[in-house]
Amino acid sequence: MLQVKDVYKSFEGKGQEVLRGVSLHVNKGDVTAILGPSGSGKTTLLRCINFLERADSGTMIFDGQTYDMHRVPKDQIRRIRKKTAFVFQNYNLFLNQTVLNNVTLGLTSGRKVPREEAETRAMQALRRVGMAEKAAAYPGSLSGGQQQRVSIARAIAAEPELIYFDEPTSALDPELIGEVLSVMRELAQDGMTMLVVTHEMEFARHVSSQVVFMEQGVVVESGPSEAFFEAPKTERSRAFIRSILGQHEIR
Amino acid sequence: MSERLIRILSDALPQLLEKFVTMTIPLTVLSFLLALVISVAVAMIQYADVKGLRLLCRGYIWIIRCTPLLVQLYLVFYGLPSLGIVLDAFPTAVLVFGVNEGAYMAETMRGALEAVPAGQMEAGYCAGLSYWSIMGHVVLPQAFRTAFPGLSNSLISMVKGTSLASVITVTEMFRQAVVINGRVYESLALYTEVALIYLVFCSLLTLLQRWGEKKLNVYGGVR
Numbered sequence: 001m002l003q004v005k006d007v008y009k010s011f012e013g014k015g016q017e018v019l020r021g022v023s024l025h026v027n028k029g030d031v032t033a034i035l036g037p038s039g040s041g042k043t044t045l046l047r048c049i050n051f052l053e054r055a056d057s058g059t060m061i062f063d064g065q066t067y068d069m070h071r072v073p074k075d076q077i078r079r080i081r082k083k084t085a086f087v088f089q090n091y092n093l094f095l096n097q098t099v100l101n102n103v104t105l106g107l108t109s110g111r112k113v114p115r116e117e118a119e120t121r122a123m124q125a126l127r128r129v130g131m132a133e134k135a136a137a138y139p140g141s142l143s144g145g146q147q148q149r150v151s152i153a154r155a156i157a158a159e160p161e162l163i164y165f166d167e168p169t170s171a172l173d174p175e176l177i178g179e180v181l182s183v184m185r186e187l188a189q190d191g192m193t194m195l196v197v198t199h200e201m202e203f204a205r206h207v208s209s210q211v212v213f214m215e216q217g218v219v220v221e222s223g224p225s226e227a228f229f230e231a232p233k234t235e236r237s238r239a240f241i242r243s244i245l246g247q248h249e250i251r
Numbered sequence: 252m253s254e255r256l257i258r259i260l261s262d263a264l265p266q267l268l269e270k271f272v273t274m275t276i277p278l279t280v281l282s283f284l285l286a287l288v289i290s291v292a293v294a295m296i297q298y299a300d301v302k303g304l305r306l307l308c309r310g311y312i313w314i315i316r317c318t319p320l321l322v323q324l325y326l327v328f329y330g331l332p333s334l335g336i337v338l339d340a341f342p343t344a345v346l347v348f349g350v351n352e353g354a355y356m357a358e359t360m361r362g363a364l365e366a367v368p369a370g371q372m373e374a375g376y377c378a379g380l381s382y383w384s385i386m387g388h389v390v391l392p393q394a395f396r397t398a399f400p401g402l403s404n405s406l407i408s409m410v411k412g413t414s415l416a417s418v419i420t421v422t423e424m425f426r427q428a429v430v431i432n433g434r435v436y437e438s439l440a441l442y443t444e445v446a447l448i449y450l451v452f453c454s455l456l457t458l459l460q461r462w463g464e465k466k467l468n469v470y471g472g473v474r
Contacts, residue, residue, distance in 0.1 A: 052373050078379065086377035092370035096392045096470050105388055110379030140471030154378060 001193060002026040002049075002162060007058035007069060009041075009048055018044045019055070020217040026162070026195055031188045033204035033225065034197045036214035037240065042197040043089075045214070046166050049195070050086055051077045063161070082111060085155030089167040091147040093139035099126065099150050100135040103157045111158070118157075125157035126150070129183050145176030152183055156192070163187070165196040181207075201244050205229050213237050256437065260444055263431050267424050271448060274423040278344055278413045283406055285349025286356050293353065294360035295386070308357070315354035321415060323347050328419040344416040352405050352412075359401035363394040396467045403460040407453050424448065 003026070009019040018041045026032050034042045048055040048069065058069035062080055072080075093102050103122035107113040113121070126132040129149040139147055148168055155163050168184065169177045181203055188194060188207050198204060204211055204225060211228040213221045213236075221228065221237045232238045293308045315323070328343045338346070367390050375385030417426035428445045432438055 050377060052376070078376075078381070081377060082379040084377075086374075088370060088374060090370060092368070092374035094371060094374065094389045096389065096396070106378030106380060109384045109388060110381070138470040151374075158379065 001028045001030075001063065002195070003061040004045075004049055004069070005059045005061075007045065007048055008056045009044055009053060009058075010056060018217055019048065022058075022214070022217070022219055024212050024219065024222065026193060028161075028193055029191050030210060031192075031194045031208040032196065032210050032212060033208035034195070034212045034214060035199075035201075035204055035240070036220075039216075040214040041217040042214055043166055046164050046195065046197050050081065050084065050164055052086075082158070083161045085158050085160040085163045087148070087151050087155050087163060087165045087168050090171050091139070091144070091151045093147055093151055093154070095139055097138075098135065099131065099137050099139065099142075102139065102150060103154045106154065106158050121157050121159075122153070125153040128156065128186075129153045130179075143176060144172045145179045148172065148180045149183055152180070152187070156187065162193045162195065165194060165198070167197050167199065169198070169200055199244070201241075213240065215240075256440055259435050259437055260440055263428070263441060263444060266431065267427055267445060267448060270422060270427040271424040271452070274421065275410070275413050278341070278348070278416060278421070278423060279406070279410050281345045282348035282352065282413070283409055285345060286351075286353040286405065286409075287402075289349065289353030290356035290360045291391075293357035294364055297357075297361050298364040312354045312357060315351055320347070320351050320412070321418065323351060324415060324419050340416070340419050340421045343419060344413070344421050348409060348412065348416075352409055356402060356405050359398050359405070360394065363396075363398035363401070364390065366397050367393045399464060399467055400460070403456070403463070407456050407460075410453055410456065411449055 003024070005023045007019050007022045008017065010017040022041070022045055024032070024034075024045075034045065036042050044053060047053040048058070049060070051069075051072065055069040060067045060069050060072075063083065067076065067080075093099075094105065097105060100119065100122055103125055104115070104118040107118035107121060108115055123132055123135065126135055129152050131146060131149050131153060134142065134146065134150070139150065142150065152168075165184070169180050172180065177200070181200060184194070184196070184203065185207050194208075196203070196208065206225075208225050210223060211221075211225050212219055213228065215236055221232065221234050223233075228237065229241060232241055293311065296304045296308050324343070324347050327338065327347050328340065331338070371389050371393065372385055375389055380388070413423055414425035416423055417429065420426075422430070425445060428441050432441045435441070
């Protein structure tokens, strides 16, 4: 469904390449966890895939169409984005809109869905994440976990083929992480295709079907989750898993 | 207070109020609307970083903010006719006040636009919205709330600033006071009366601002 090949990206001024030839492959129904230490380029990769950043070079194949990631024109970007959704680390709900409008806006204004139908779909999505009773509230009055669930509702209401998650639990207080992860787990079980940058090892291990482990702008190892955690192939992966799992035991 | 003074002031009051309602307020409203249109456009051009136009906007703000309003009024009203451009006093005042305040308000608006978190725009794009729909539904409403106190400043400042139009023969309230004073020679009392009218009206605007801020505050704190 989605394939990216040889993505390169460097930022002006930093003088260092953040992505140095990254490739990955996502099939329909896959839940892919992108893991790696901070600074490894995971988030940049996700942002390049959704064109929030322009890759310096790279090829994307999405829905059978091939795109030059450096040169995709804006109208094509918008067409691709309408088939995908993005969940941000800091939620980025529209602060001046109610919870309901946060979910309907992408439908009514972005996809020309009639208002009534949009609201029905939005309420369905909000019920799915357990936020229906907050439909009239504004994001500022919600907890981080609630905001992230609304942002997931915003993502699924658009009925995308693929949802990107950029460290969806990293900004949350520890006691709020569970509610977001359980919503994501349900989505995964329902067969949603997901590409998730995360530090949550439990999620990567038990929910995701494949893992992409990145370090310093390259993919060090990728493959089925189970194999990655049970029998990592590289020394770097082993060290990473050890360090993360070690932290977990302490916590 | 002598009876004569009371009579002078009470005779002057309706004349002053008439000019206030028929000249000062329309002059303020029209100039402010012009300034609002200019400022939003100029701020949005800079926000979107439209090459070329951006530089033009910076040049406009630079020149307007760094020359006196009084000189701008004189230039347009007394200077431009020698180039064959002759405008009536009232349109000149609207034009100059609007263009002048527009430069200050453009900076207020730009600051407010830049204060909207970048993630709002990104979230809009990712939700499949177009640039204009994100601006209309998300970014501009948030920026407007941030800009509101600054824009209120500009409006209140403009009410009083219209008294400068008296120097290019617009008979607004202050010029009317000057005319009356030419007959009765009671500068202290008359100009105090004028000042009080400005004070009362601007106090009302201050209350209006507070009410407006509450209205705009429905969605809680900006994070």
